[in-house]
Amino acid sequence: MAPPTVLVTGGAGYIGSHTVLEMLNAGYNVICVDNLCNAYSSGASKLPEALNRVQEITGKKIHFYRVNITDREQVRSVFQEHKIDMVAHFAALKAVGESCRIPLQYYHNNMTGTNVLLEAMADNNVFKFVYSSSATVYGEPKFLPVTEEHPTGNCTSPYGKTKYFTEEILKDLCKSDKRWAVVSLRYFNPVGAHISGRIGEDPNGEPNNLMPYIAQVAVGRRPKLSVYGSDFPTKDGTGVRDYIHIVDLAEGHVKALDKLRNIAETGFFAYNLGTGVGCSVLELVHAFERASGQKVTYELVDRRSGDVATCYADAKLAEQALGWKATRGIDKMCEDTWRWQSQNPNGYAQK
Numbered sequence: 001m002a003p004p005t006v007l008v009t010g011g012a013g014y015i016g017s018h019t020v021l022e023m024l025n026a027g028y029n030v031i032c033v034d035n036l037c038n039a040y041s042s043g044a045s046k047l048p049e050a051l052n053r054v055q056e057i058t059g060k061k062i063h064f065y066r067v068n069i070t071d072r073e074q075v076r077s078v079f080q081e082h083k084i085d086m087v088a089h090f091a092a093l094k095a096v097g098e099s100c101r102i103p104l105q106y107y108h109n110n111m112t113g114t115n116v117l118l119e120a121m122a123d124n125n126v127f128k129f130v131y132s133s134s135a136t137v138y139g140e141p142k143f144l145p146v147t148e149e150h151p152t153g154n155c156t157s158p159y160g161k162t163k164y165f166t167e168e169i170l171k172d173l174c175k176s177d178k179r180w181a182v183v184s185l186r187y188f189n190p191v192g193a194h195i196s197g198r199i200g201e202d203p204n205g206e207p208n209n210l211m212p213y214i215a216q217v218a219v220g221r222r223p224k225l226s227v228y229g230s231d232f233p234t235k236d237g238t239g240v241r242d243y244i245h246i247v248d249l250a251e252g253h254v255k256a257l258d259k260l261r262n263i264a265e266t267g268f269f270a271y272n273l274g275t276g277v278g279c280s281v282l283e284l285v286h287a288f289e290r291a292s293g294q295k296v297t298y299e300l301v302d303r304r305s306g307d308v309a310t311c312y313a314d315a316k317l318a319e320q321a322l323g324w325k326a327t328r329g330i331d332k333m334c335e336d337t338w339r340w341q342s343q344n345p346n347g348y349a350q351k
């Protein structure tokens with residue numbers, strides 16, 4: 001029996017590339033599409049740099065197509081070229097602040113793109129779908145730890161709404177057609193890098209997120225970190241989040257594919273991918289200093305609008321349903337981030 005073939009959208013991105021690596025290691029065939037709007041390609045090679053390196057690490061081949069998932073013909077051509085068994089969908093725009101400035105581009109890219117993809121799947125009798133969702137669908141947590149039963153929809157940004165609206169579309173789709181089997185993975189705060197140090201998070205421009213910002217200060221690309229708020233009702237006054245190692249997250253996707261591959265059961269399933277442990281901004285800064293041996297200069301400044309004090313997951317359901325549990329702690333997340341950042345001070349662009 002030939003191993004299943006997975007179509008991975010956004011496979012050249014941070015989470016996509018790490019997940020493609022674990023899928024290949026687990027024996028899946030992988031077809032990647034990406035329009036490279038947020039992924040580096042030297043142009044010299046057919047593959048974007050992150051996927052070049054995934055091939056190098058795994059010794060396995062990746063089929064790559066430069067495709068915009070909002071383009072119906074481009075998406076259909078991939079389904080005509082390959083027999084696809086399942087889809088893992090990472091392709092999206094994901095900058096919260098930017099989504100408030102250009103909401104229409106976010107709704108078009110993330111919603112129309114997903115709808116075009118789902119239509120092409122149905123036309124080709126492909127009904128197994130893993131979706132990149134986010135804890136942002138929960139809005140400000142009403143209780144902690146956050147379980148999958150927590151209400152969704154109280155999103156504070158167009159980006160967050162694209163995640164929530166897409167989940168609602170997927171629920172309606174599953175209700176209307178029992179052939180659909182959908183796993184929506186709600187990520188908390190993915191950080192870290194593959195142990196090789198060859199792939200990692202490579203944000204365009206100034207990082208929005210904490211870990212890449214800390215790493216760029218430690219490697220000397222930024223003078224200091226601004227700590228957004230030190231008067232939250234938390235252990236040290238700074239924001240608390242559930243940081244999850246990117247390889248734990250990637251392994252969670254492989255477990256989701258394994259579930260879809262082996263089950264007869266269909267319908268919509270949502271699972272939190274988190275550690276269940278909260279970590280404050282200053283705790284992460286100090287852990288990073290220990291892991292890197294570098295000083296991370298920071299300044300306590302005002303809160304960032306939209307930030308909640310504390311958010312962390314109850315990840316028991318994923319453990320029960322997928323047989324998955326995060327195993328890597330904060331120190332490992334910092335060590336692996338530092339290896340990537342120190343070996344690639346300017347990300348993929350610098351050879």
Ligand SMILES: NC(=O)c1ccc[n+]([C@@H]2O[C@H](COP(=O)([O-])OP(=O)(O)OC[C@H]3O[C@@H](n4cnc5c(N)ncnc54)[C@H](O)[C@@H]3O)[C@@H](O)[C@H]2O)c1
Binds near residue numbers: 036190
């Ligand atoms: N990184 C996080 O903290 C986080 C948290 C929760 C959810 N997510 C979700 O996980 C997914 C991947 O996130 P990431 O951090 O790897 O982001 P990323 O930007 O590194 O990867 C996204 C990839 O999708 C591609 N892409 C975007 N629009 C496309 C389109 N129309 N057609 C084809 N390719 C397109 C980009 O070029 C990029 O390579 C996204 O859906 C994001 O919303 C990320």
Ligand SMILES: CC(=O)N[C@H]1[C@@H](OP(=O)(O)OP(=O)(O)OC[C@H]2O[C@@H](n3ccc(=O)[nH]c3=O)[C@H](O)[C@@H]2O)O[C@H](CO)[C@@H](O)[C@@H]1O
Binds near residue numbers: 208229
């Ligand atoms: C409000 C917001 O943007 N939420 C998004 C953010 O989550 P979230 O805000 O949790 O993730 P961040 O990494 O941006 O911030 C984590 C913590 O670090 C603090 N911090 C961050 C950066 C910095 O330079 N200094 C600093 O102090 C923040 O105040 C927060 O307390 O990223 C997630 C992953 O992309 C998205 O799914 C969330 O929708």
